[in-house]
Amino acid sequence: MFLQHLADGILSGAIVSLGAIGLSFTMKILRFANFSHSELLTWGAYSALIFASFFNAFGGVFGQTIGPFSFGLSLVIAMVGSCIMVSAIALVLHRYIFDKLSRTTAQMTMVFASFGVALILRHLVVLIWGSNPIYYSNDLQFAILLPGGIRVMPDQVFLLGLTIVTVVSLHLFMTRTRTGIAMRGVSESPELARVSGVNVDAIINWVWIIGASGAALGGVLYGMTVQLRPELGFSLILPLFAAAILGGAGSLYGAVLGGMVVGLSENLSVMIIPTTYKPAVPFLLILAILYFRPEGIFGEQKR
Amino acid sequence: MMIGLISYLVFFLIVSLIFSISVLGLNMQWGFTGLFNAGVAGFVAIGGYTMAILTGPSREVVFGGFELPFIIGLIGAMVMAGLGALIVGLLTLKLNHEYLAVATFGIAVTIQLVCLNWEYLTGGTLGLISIPNPSRDYVEGALAQNALFLAIVLVLGGLVFIGLERIVKSPWGRMLKAIREDETAAASLGKNPVRIRLEAFVLGCMLMGLSGALYVSFIGYVSPWDFLPILTFQAWTMLIVGGSANNRGAILGALVVWGIWTFSGFLISRVVPSDIQAQGGAIQAILIGLVLVATLLSRPRGLIGEELNVSRHARS
Amino acid sequence: MSNFVLEARSVVAGYVPDLPILHGVSVHVSVGEIVTIIGPNGAGKSTLIKAIAGLLNISDGEVLLDGKSITNIPAHKLAAEGVGYVPQTGNVFATLSIHENLVMGGAPLPKELATKQIEKIYSLYPVLKERMHEKAGVLSGGQRQILAVARALLTQPRLILLDEPTAGLSPLAANELFAHIRDLVTNGSTVLMVEQNAKAALRISDRGYVMAEGQNRIDGAAHALLKDEEIGEIFLGKRRKSYKANQEKETT
Numbered sequence: 001m002f003l004q005h006l007a008d009g010i011l012s013g014a015i016v017s018l019g020a021i022g023l024s025f026t027m028k029i030l031r032f033a034n035f036s037h038s039e040l041l042t043w044g045a046y047s048a049l050i051f052a053s054f055f056n057a058f059g060g061v062f063g064q065t066i067g068p069f070s071f072g073l074s075l076v077i078a079m080v081g082s083c084i085m086v087s088a089i090a091l092v093l094h095r096y097i098f099d100k101l102s103r104t105t106a107q108m109t110m111v112f113a114s115f116g117v118a119l120i121l122r123h124l125v126v127l128i129w130g131s132n133p134i135y136y137s138n139d140l141q142f143a144i145l146l147p148g149g150i151r152v153m154p155d156q157v158f159l160l161g162l163t164i165v166t167v168v169s170l171h172l173f174m175t176r177t178r179t180g181i182a183m184r185g186v187s188e189s190p191e192l193a194r195v196s197g198v199n200v201d202a203i204i205n206w207v208w209i210i211g212a213s214g215a216a217l218g219g220v221l222y223g224m225t226v227q228l229r230p231e232l233g234f235s236l237i238l239p240l241f242a243a244a245i246l247g248g249a250g251s252l253y254g255a256v257l258g259g260m261v262v263g264l265s266e267n268l269s270v271m272i273i274p275t276t277y278k279p280a281v282p283f284l285l286i287l288a289i290l291y292f293r294p295e296g297i298f299g300e301q302k303r
Numbered sequence: 304m305m306i307g308l309i310s311y312l313v314f315f316l317i318v319s320l321i322f323s324i325s326v327l328g329l330n331m332q333w334g335f336t337g338l339f340n341a342g343v344a345g346f347v348a349i350g351g352y353t354m355a356i357l358t359g360p361s362r363e364v365v366f367g368g369f370e371l372p373f374i375i376g377l378i379g380a381m382v383m384a385g386l387g388a389l390i391v392g393l394l395t396l397k398l399n400h401e402y403l404a405v406a407t408f409g410i411a412v413t414i415q416l417v418c419l420n421w422e423y424l425t426g427g428t429l430g431l432i433s434i435p436n437p438s439r440d441y442v443e444g445a446l447a448q449n450a451l452f453l454a455i456v457l458v459l460g461g462l463v464f465i466g467l468e469r470i471v472k473s474p475w476g477r478m479l480k481a482i483r484e485d486e487t488a489a490a491s492l493g494k495n496p497v498r499i500r501l502e503a504f505v506l507g508c509m510l511m512g513l514s515g516a517l518y519v520s521f522i523g524y525v526s527p528w529d530f531l532p533i534l535t536f537q538a539w540t541m542l543i544v545g546g547s548a549n550n551r552g553a554i555l556g557a558l559v560v561w562g563i564w565t566f567s568g569f570l571i572s573r574v575v576p577s578d579i580q581a582q583g584g585a586i587q588a589i590l591i592g593l594v595l596v597a598t599l600l601s602r603p604r605g606l607i608g609e610e611l612n613v614s615r616h617a618r619s
Numbered sequence: 620m621s622n623f624v625l626e627a628r629s630v631v632a633g634y635v636p637d638l639p640i641l642h643g644v645s646v647h648v649s650v651g652e653i654v655t656i657i658g659p660n661g662a663g664k665s666t667l668i669k670a671i672a673g674l675l676n677i678s679d680g681e682v683l684l685d686g687k688s689i690t691n692i693p694a695h696k697l698a699a700e701g702v703g704y705v706p707q708t709g710n711v712f713a714t715l716s717i718h719e720n721l722v723m724g725g726a727p728l729p730k731e732l733a734t735k736q737i738e739k740i741y742s743l744y745p746v747l748k749e750r751m752h753e754k755a756g757v758l759s760g761g762q763r764q765i766l767a768v769a770r771a772l773l774t775q776p777r778l779i780l781l782d783e784p785t786a787g788l789s790p791l792a793a794n795e796l797f798a799h800i801r802d803l804v805t806n807g808s809t810v811l812m813v814e815q816n817a818k819a820a821l822r823i824s825d826r827g828y829v830m831a832e833g834q835n836r837i838d839g840a841a842h843a844l845l846k847d848e849e850i851g852e853i854f855l856g857k858r859r860k861s862y863k864a865n866q867e868k869e870t871t
Contacts (some may be wrong), residue, residue: 033401035408097596105599108339111404112543113599115341115536120592126585178722178730181715185723188714192706195672196770197698197727238412241405276420283409287394290402 013263022211028250044219328510345411350512384512430526713756
């Protein structure tokens, strides 16, 4: 039983990690807690639905499932489309709302605004798709039996694989490319980056694109392995914040590690507390971290 | 027709004034002390459930049902909300703004989880029913009862307002303002900023508890669905639209925003075909979200406001 | 009109819009000069440098680079125009490696040119090459300053702005840095710096400005400022010496 919970924890941790990356960076660079980031996951899942339905309509190779997975080429293409669409949403929100507010008003105004944005995004989904849960595919999947008695769906294996590929790619991007290094520099000190000749505004746009894409992927993977519903993102707000805070704002590795810790602790906790209280676990984690080490594991000590 | 309109107006005033008590509490926390409480719904819930437990009739499978008088219920609600605030405050008040927002949000979610699941205490998803409404004891007929309840709310609300205005002008209140502007300077004067912030936080939450108690007493039943995060959002919108650090603005904001909310709900129910009424709720929420964001973009001070004196440059 | 690399004319600027710190300050630097700005705390010296570097809004007056106006041009564009700036604090990316710090410095350049420049910097500063993959945060104060200056030098700037480059350094490290700054000029750069270590800075400078309360006070050739009695008393520590001498006179 323990091993099964461990496996489940890793899988749900992967989704949280992907979503937390963007949250962590925008928290550090724009210095506000973005309560609407979780809605990017919701929109990621539902955007993929649009694209997938579109491609499915062509039938043929698009509609066929690939191997043991529940999805076909159409969903794979849809993932790319979803990243683009959610990035576009994030950039629009940044340009017309968050960027404007960050220049002219106090920090907390941005947090208020993010509540409003979250509300709008979430209810737009209800408006367009309704409140009932939906699925990418109605096909049944057969679980694979792994050593130790662990049961996983093939889709879940895909989830883990995609997450690993994404995180490794991001790591390479942030350490080997000039833009990636610039992102890390801006994250530490926008002013020093500016005088070094970095166009900080352009870099911030890249941060949004990467964060939004991570969120989009997380949303699609959640939709694929669990379900699509309007509260998808909202139900992940606390886990996402817990991961970002635990890992320390502005750290890629922190967000990933934080996500894993959140996923594992949520799933392992059901061995001790009733399942219905599972959603409170990330919150308790947040309280604990903020009490003992407010800057997170990888965060910088406040001077 | 006239009776219908008056009846509706009375109902509207009751709910918006009950709301305004919460907003006044929130104003104490944010407007006067600079504390970002994103868990308003949780403290209102504590007040509401305490009221239900203290004043409700005895029930078999559920704790409570002490059938205590209305006033005791109100006081009990405020005490429990205050206690909850004390515990939360001790754990979280040293956090900076963003983290405090996340932590208080989490608390409200947790409180709602408890309300949903701890059936012995809260009745679980079914909630608690038959909560007595004091106006029923004194007059007959729905309109008269509501009018009496409105009078009760007006009196209580008025007391709260006067009390808060007094507090704000008192030495304690001036200290509060000093802490909001510059904590280090205030601390150097020998006062304990952490303790004063805690006191403000607890006071604000007690008012939220009062609000919750009044609400459940008016409606007659309580369930976890009455205290969803959207409640927190509504309170904040009321505060922002009315202008922070301003008690009058808090009340005005409550009336205006509740007005927009109910009016839009009414319009939508007329305009939208009945088979997609659920979407009507979504339209309403989107509308309110747009109102909030638009207000923030154009006038972050709200309708009647005090300038946010602490500039971003002053923030370390 | 000017073989001035930099000319600031009557600059009015501050951190907050309605509260200027500089009330019409003017300085100029000619090609190949080292110019130092000194003055008491709060004089606005750092503010002036930041305003020139494009980090603060200049509400009145102008700044010219080689005769062309650069007033209120965004800081990152100035770096591309040939202005290098080394802030007083937070002047290296502590969480990035030494190599990555230099990569940041090469941001305005095309990639191949940046790589070439980094190699040049490594040959000038072998100590940086030795530790190129270590995080900048583990460096000593003196080494950090070297990295901070090296980062600014990557684009081979015409004008180098230094804000208290020797702050917090041991006298030995400070002297090394000053010698190094003198070498910068021989490589074709022009230097404008702010320094508290006024005596040592003026010794390697051509000219100096004294600022106080957001305005110019005195300026002139560096060696003349060094000899000036009044300045000597206020800024260069000569007062203590003469006070002591007077004391000894009285007691004998």
